[in-house]
Amino acid sequence: MEKENYTELLDKVTQMIIKTRTKLREPISPHERLSLTLRFLASGQTFEDLKFSTLIAPQTIGKIVIETCEAIIHVLKDNIKLPMNEMQWKKEAKQFKELWNFPHCIGSIDGKHINITKPPGSGSYYFNYKKNFSIILMAIVNANYEFLMVDVGVNGRASDAGVFKQTKFYEKLESKSLGIPESEILSESCGKIPFVLVADDAFPLTENIMKPYNHNTLKRDEITDYRVRGELLKTCSVY
Template identity: 65%
Template sequence: MCSNCIKKASAALLLSIALKRKKRKQKGKRIWSQLWYKKRNVLGQKKLLRELEFTSQRDFKNYVRMDKETFEVLLSKVAHRINKRDTVMRKAIPARHRLTLTLRFLASGNSFEDLKFLTAISPQAIGKIVSETCDAIIEELKDYIKLPTNENEWKMEANAFNQRWNFPHCIGAIDGKHVNIKKPPGSGSFYFNYKKHFSIIMMAVVNANYEFLMVDVGANGRASDAGLFSQTKFFKQRKENKLRLPKPELLPGYNEKMPFVFVADDAFPLMENIMKPFSHNSLEKSDIIFNYRLSRARGLVENVFGILVSRFRILLNTLNFSPDKSTKFVLACCYLHNFLRKSKCETYFTAEPCSNVETTEAFETPGSQEKGDVLDSLSSTAIRNASANAKHMRNKFRIYFSSVGTVPWQDKVYNKLVNKNANSNKQLI
């Protein structure tokens, strides 16, 4: 190659380098992180939490949805899963602040962009911290949501339901709830529900103490209630007789053996172990009383959903995450709910103490649906065709509630309903 060619090539290379440097200067210097993020110890939540711990226990509890003692117990359970090591580049965010940040996210429902101003942590880092911590919570608290494993444990649940809600042989209440999410890209109408929202469904079984016995989260919002229920692990275990339910026994003062049952609304199938209300038009007094007694016990699961949403307000929002991440956040809230109910039952939800509260005014008319986000008005499925034996068992409960199993206030509620319907008919005339 001649000397002139070499000079021209060198000049072109130098010109290219100069242009790249000029463009780089125009864009500005890239930095590792925002300068104010480096002042996390001063601007972040560290000092705030320390102040709340020692000067305002009530505000600390409101901040993380638990008192300091319970928070320390939870931290001891998950710390080994969320601890990170310091590097030569920067110091790791301590496990205490990772857990606090996650709890505040679940409790407030604030976006990552909002939380960055409270914590002095980038939104990208917050997303990773929250996801990892929720995984740790679910894994460490997995024993807090579980079904009874033997007949004696099921009978303990039945005794609690009978004492608190006057429904003998009831071992759980079943219902579902929609959790709204942003439409996942490319999903079409897969998550689009009958309420004209995109959602995932949380199916749950709860006991008499406002605790989850089973939670199944993540099904697409357009699935029907009964259809979704038939796909759950719980339903398959029941069908295969793997739940180890107690054998039918005599009810108090009744000379016929009755099965132990779950209670549900009209959207669920009627089975030997699943009772739902009468829904036909011409109802006798005994049918209406049965519906009242059943709805009084079944309404417990809706109360649990209400408690869960009031404590973890992220569930009030439309979750702007993928269905998998949304499922993870909902599950973390459920496990925390049971953890707090078992750890601090007397302070977890002060508006609904752990002692029995009689609700004699509660009543659901036949075929009516509760307002809110619980599942209702869903289409029929094949498993809704009740067997003759299931109908026979429901009739036995109906007779029992109108005879030896009566409670003092059920006639009062029945009379109130009759008067209400009579007044409604007069207004229509």
């Protein structure tokens, strides 16, 4: 993290994590609390490991991390904003075309397993196909790798498609209440093309979600169609 970004974040959370000084001892400063939390989030070190570099008891570290994370969420939650009307979605699509030569793309969606320690009594509920225990972070990012939507907490056994269908975003996508623009003509050779989110093979193919053919079962005519669509997209990108 750049020094300027760290200083800005520290200024935002200080009033929420600062502790009152007592006659018995000095409180742990906001700077120590924030740097400790960021180190934990970035490295994945255990509280036991962190006690040696911070000289803070593991039990105290656990409380600090939770309190500081809650403060970070509170001050930064408004930085993640999902476009809510056609003009905002078209602005995202314009960036994808300019930066990645992909017209009518409004976001990229995928899931990420976040490894966790197995919760007591949870059995295999959080056990995933990678042989780890995890929860899943589902996210949509724009052309600049900035988050547009984040949903986290579903157990690691679920598939990306299953997690996606549990999000509020999916509900709004199905009800067509997100303000995504209707299909528009890119050029005479292309016809009307919908605005789409790009995803991998784990997601459903819908009007507003584009995914590749499954290469494991790809047929000869589908290979031809896949290549033709790719060339067509390149042609459309010229306009």
